[in-house]
Amino acid sequence: MVVNQGSGHWVITITLLAAVMLSILPMPLWAQWGRPAIVAMVLIYWVIALPEHIGIGVAWTVGLLQDIVVGTPLGQNALALSVVAYLALILYQRLRMFTPVQQAVVVFVLIGLNQLLCHWIQTLTGTVSPNLLFLLPALISALLWPVLSVFLRLLRRNYYVN
Amino acid sequence: MYAGQRFEWFQQVNAKLSIVATPFYWVADIPSKISGWGESNIRSRETIIKDNERLSAETILLKAQVQKLASLEAENVRLRELLNSSAILDDSVLVAEIIGVSPDPLHHQIIVNKGEKDGLYVGQPVIDALGLMGQIIDVGAYQSRVLLITDPSHALPVQVNRNGLRSVAEGVGLYHQVILQHVAATTDIKIGDLLVSSGLGQRFPVGYPVATVTEVIIDPGQSFATVKASPSALLNRSRHVLLVFSHRREEIEDGRQSG
Missing domain, CATH: 1.20.5 (Single alpha-helices involved in coiled-coils or other helix-helix interfaces)
Known part of the structure; x- marks a missing residue:
């Protein structure tokens, strides 16, 4: 039997790189606090879709790349995304059965955790948020999740990523 | 993360790694490049x-x-x-373009398109047409990171242009505000006073406008007055910034080397 090597992984790479790029796109001042955690969302999608290929290693690498690009302490996003990927790996069988709304609720929790971890690390390095607005991206991400997952599923079907 | 905080070699590695980030910022800048092109051509x-x-x-x-x-x-x-005091020397400047801003609203940082190749150094002052903006904190090969004066972790020595009163202006994380810490309640400071850099921190050159005092609250119950000021530079609107090469700094370093 031939071992499944998977195909079309360049699509995953490109979507992840595009997500990192979107995470530094300038936003208007009023929308700054609500920037969706797009990298974490794309990562969660690919973990749910292809748990045998995309896991904590990829999460760590992407997180490190995001740290370099954004300029956060090296390892901050890497750690947070690894935790998110780990939880998504545990949950993927259930998540696949969920309706988009139920999935969005889980995404809300995962991204919230991501934000919380990032904020903890930032607090250690001296930047303290004055309020809980840093959790707003979790809500925005959950609202955007159905759109993003449909879009990525289309990509996956079109390019036979498996 | 611990290493990044503690070891200098790690920070240098980090600065070298920023070359990976350059293409990302280049791509993310395309929309504003297009609108800029449209503005100048159409x-x-x-x-x-x-x-x-x-x-x-x-x-x-x-x-x-x-x-x-x-x-x-x-x-x-x-x-x-x-008066037998040293002459104020002219500063030479280099124009740089802002290619990115920090996505985190808590960090007031911008990224400019000049780096080590252009002779930038950590601690270099950055100004725009109207006033002081901040200083370089990270120098990469092709891009550098600037910490703005409104960042909560930034403070710079200033003096009131009218009477030479010295103080320290600290950022609070708002683009339109810096505050002066520990100003005695009896101090002669008024709304509309211009604050200029005093050069006492040996980092910023003397005499660049920093902020204009907008609010002085003197509460008899407090030992210090609360002084708020709004930065002169257009911190969130400028597209081009000037990097100042201060000659005095070179002189100081030369002096250190010879002495």
């Missing part, structure tokens, strides 16, 4: 004529102001010689 004849008129009027005005500057500068040098 314009009606009337706007160009109007702009031209406005600019030539501005040039005449500035030229008239500069006329006096030469003689004033010479006079200043003579007076300083009389």
